Amino acid sequence: QVQLVESGGGLVQAGGSLRLSCVASRSIGSFNFMGWYRQAPGKQREVVAGFSSGGSPNYVDSVKGRFTISSDNAKNTMYLQMNGLKPDDTAVYYCNALYFGYYYWGQGTQVTVSS
Numbered sequence: 001q002v003q004l005v006e007s008g009g010g011l012v013q014a015g016g017s018l019r020l021s022c023v024a025s026r027s028i029g030s031f032n033f034m035g036w037y038r039q040a041p042g043k044q045r046e047v048v049a050g051f052s053s054g055g056s057p058n059y060v061d062s063v064k065g066r067f068t069i070s071s072d073n074a075k076n077t078m079y080l081q082m083n084g085l086k087p088d089d090t091a092v093y094y095c096n097a098l099y100f101g102y103y104y105w106g107q108g109t110q111v112t113v114s115s
Helices: none
Strands: 004-007 010-013 018-024 033-039 046-052 067-072 077-082 091-099 102-105 109-114
Touching: 004 091, 018 033, 018 091, 018 109, 033 067, 033 077, 046 067
Parallel strands: 010 109
Antiparallel strands: 004 018, 018 077, 033 046, 033 091, 067 077, 091 102, 091 109
16 A cells, blocks of 8 residues: 655746655655646646656656656655746646556645746
8 A cells, every 4th residue: 555645736926936745655666657647627637747666757748847856765755846837737736656556646736826
């Protein structure tokens, strides 16, 4: 069983920054994949950024150059640094982890970007 707890969402003006955190109940290194997804109202959930175990991060085109995914293994925590936020980034952001063939999700954290 895996628990993922996100935090760091909020309301920010366009051009601002936020850092999301995802604390996992297991070591980051135990996951085959970890990533951030988002779901805006009326839209499908989409992957924003992620990395496979031992691999390099990947980003959806719309956030390249603005968002950075990272992890702190000592804290069992994954981060998403979001800079240059745009109103289109408004969504609920979810942490995701693949562990022994199962995908686990956090409860989500709301990010709202005002114009």
